[in-house]
Amino acid sequence: MLDAVALTQALIRCPSVTPADAGALAVLEAALKPLGFVCHRLWFEQDGTPPIENLYARLGTGAPHFCFAGHSDVVPPGDGWAHDPFAATITDGMLHGRGAADMKSALAAFAAAVARVIGNGAPNGSISLLITGDEEGPAINGTTKVLAWLKARGEHINHCVVGEPTSVAQAGDTLKIGRRGSINFKLAVKGAQGHVGYPQKANNPIPVLAELVTQLAGYKLDKGNAHFDPSTLAFTTMDVGNVATNVIPGGAYAAFNIRFNDAHTPDSLVGWVNDRADRIAKESGCTITVTHSVSGVSFLTQPGKFTQLVSDTVARITGQSPVFSTSGGTSDARFIKDHCPVVELGLAGATMHKTDECVAVSEIEKLTDIYAALLTDYFAKPPL
Secondary structure, eight states, rough: OHHHHHHHHHHHHHBBBTTOTHHHHHHHHHHGGGGTEEEEEEEETTTTEEEEEEEEEEEOOSSSSSEEEEOOOOOOOOOOOOOOOTTTOTTTEEEESSSSIIIIIIHHHHHHHHHHHHHOOOOSEEEEEEESSSTTTTSSSSHHHHHHHHHHHHHHSSEEEEOOOOBBBSSTTTEEEEEEEEEEEEEEEEEEETTTTTTGGSSSHHHHHHHHHHHHHOOOOOOOOOOOOOOOEEEEEOOOOOOOOOOOOOOEEEEEEEOTTTTHHHHHHHHHHHHHHHHHHHHHHHHEEEEEEEEOOOOEEESHHHHHHHHHHHHHHSSSOEEEEOOOSTTTHHTTTTTOOOEEEOOOOOTSTTTTTTEEEEHHHHHHHHEEEEEEEHHHHHOO
């Protein structure tokens, strides 16, 4: 048997701020090896990005293959903590520390749940843990590279649960069955600099950018659908960088993000933004350059046997069926969905990334109960 709370404390005491591992994966590996897991420590790097250490551990070789996925890296703690962010202090039933909610408690619950289940006999199939050290960073040398490594080895995952803190009030009240996509845009409007006393001799890029911002921000992308909220567009900055009061600047810049549902693709959104920019550029005589980067594509795990099994298990343990949701930001589920059906099930995320991040000890224990029951139910009647 493994104590999920004690294991969470050991993981929190490793200050694994991306890209550092700080011993976190070694702690998890040490818990998994005695259970019979074959563990692989995988380093990946790419030009311009730091090397990242990941862990893939598998118990068994047969099908069906159930995978728990998550990350051991955390965001920087910041200042103003009431407790040392890496001391894993427990006070009044609350465990404090960076990663308590996001998501070292879930990693510990994965391992503790497996230990409990295999205590009653090995499952008829395989269980794996896919743990990255790059989720809070660029997400380049983590889950995507491990999945490619698995594919090259001929390993196939049938179903996956990601342990992100996706619940609202208590563990298991929300089940993420998909995520919106995310795409970041930058706008650069180039006009002609000039003296404010002779505006007719300049081409001011600021009103041009303002018009483009107004058109983009005021457009309703869609109304949402049965599984997704409406897509959103939010501007994050507008910059000119002009400190002179008597100069019309030559350039103006802005950036925005679109969180989009499955009514759109990155290509369709890029085309729409470029079309608006081209129209305004022709009308104004300015040059407008649009660049973009895609963080993730919208996806949905269609409700069916797998999602129903997870929902039924959660309801049996907590007494409440989870709400199916696709809200929130991005997670590594956006990569896993290309390989197998995936859902996200974890603790409440109210304190994640915040000062004084914390979770109730009882919630870690509840999450362990949910994961253990899910493994039992999954191998009793695989949703294939």
